[in-house]
Amino acid sequence: MRVRGEWPNPVALRHGWSRAVARPWNRTRSDAHLRLVRGSSAFLTAATQTVLDLGATAVVSQPLMAGAQRPWRAAGFETFTALSLLRLPIGGELDGGEGVRRLGDSVWKRVVAIDAAAFGDYWKADLPALVEALKSTPDSVLLGVDDEASGQLAGYAIVAASSASGYLQRLAIDPAYQRRGYGRTLTRAAHNWARRRGAHTLLLNTKPDNQEALTLYRSEGYVVLPERLELLHYPAGAT
Numbered sequence: 001m002r003v004r005g006e007w008p009n010p011v012a013l014r015h016g017w018s019r020a021v022a023r024p025w026n027r028t029r030s031d032a033h034l035r036l037v038r039g040s041s042a043f044l045t046a047a048t049q050t051v052l053d054l055g056a057t058a059v060v061s062q063p064l065m066a067g068a069q070r071p072w073r074a075a076g077f078e079t080f081t082a083l084s085l086l087r088l089p090i091g092g093e094l095d096g097g098e099g100v101r102r103l104g105d106s107v108w109k110r111v112v113a114i115d116a117a118a119f120g121d122y123w124k125a126d127l128p129a130l131v132e133a134l135k136s137t138p139d140s141v142l143l144g145v146d147d148e149a150s151g152q153l154a155g156y157a158i159v160a161a162s163s164a165s166g167y168l169q170r171l172a173i174d175p176a177y178q179r180r181g182y183g184r185t186l187t188r189a190a191h192n193w194a195r196r197r198g199a200h201t202l203l204l205n206t207k208p209d210n211q212e213a214l215t216l217y218r219s220e221g222y223v224v225l226p227e228r229l230e231l232l233h234y235p236a237g238a239t
Helices: 041-054 070-074 105-123 127-134 182-196 211-219
Strands: 002-004 011-015 018-024 032-038 058-061 078-089 100-102 139-146 153-162 165-173 201-206 223-235
Touching: 011 041, 018 041, 018 127, 032 041, 041 058, 041 070, 078 211, 100 182, 105 127, 105 139, 105 153, 105 165, 127 153, 127 165, 139 182, 153 182, 165 182, 182 201, 182 211, 201 211, 211 223
Parallel strands: 032 058, 165 201
Antiparallel strands: 002 011, 011 018, 018 032, 058 223, 078 201, 078 223, 100 139, 139 153, 153 165
16 A cells, blocks of 8 residues: 555555545544545555554545445445435526635635634544545635624635536534624525536535524525435444
């Protein structure tokens, strides 16, 4: 197994044609996030063990549809948690997305702080995870909305587009500025951005118990799909 990079920074794992990418889950947890780019269950088993040897205490998969789980389960991964998958048919330009701006690299520290405050110690995303979400497709954007009173960045969204689909990869509002409509503003701005890039649908996922987010998305026309994404988990000591 060839390892490129130095843990706890993101590392690329290769063996012949097979490839995976791993990074720490976040700075609070010693779990690792593993994304399989291509490869068999045997490669996945070897990559997982390599990540554990690097110091991770457990390994969590990327979000997976049921049809993509076979090599992971063959490698010993089990269900960790499920995510609801939502879809919005993209129609005309939406009002209410005004005041949103495109963010540059200078605001990453604030974006990371917003994410941590919004999602808490386990589910927060550190900079490597956020950059990974932003680079998930060649066409993506980091959007932000400022609080009207303080001028402080109140929330952000990462949106990506590929072919006829748009993806609302991540959205977070600082709890200090929640319930002021900023989540809806970013949601509509994400819709308009994806529409301008030719997307016909917008997809996102969230935890099934995140009722506040689900209420917002449903009110914007998103439909919860019958299929669910799953995160699979491989605990240390299972080899």
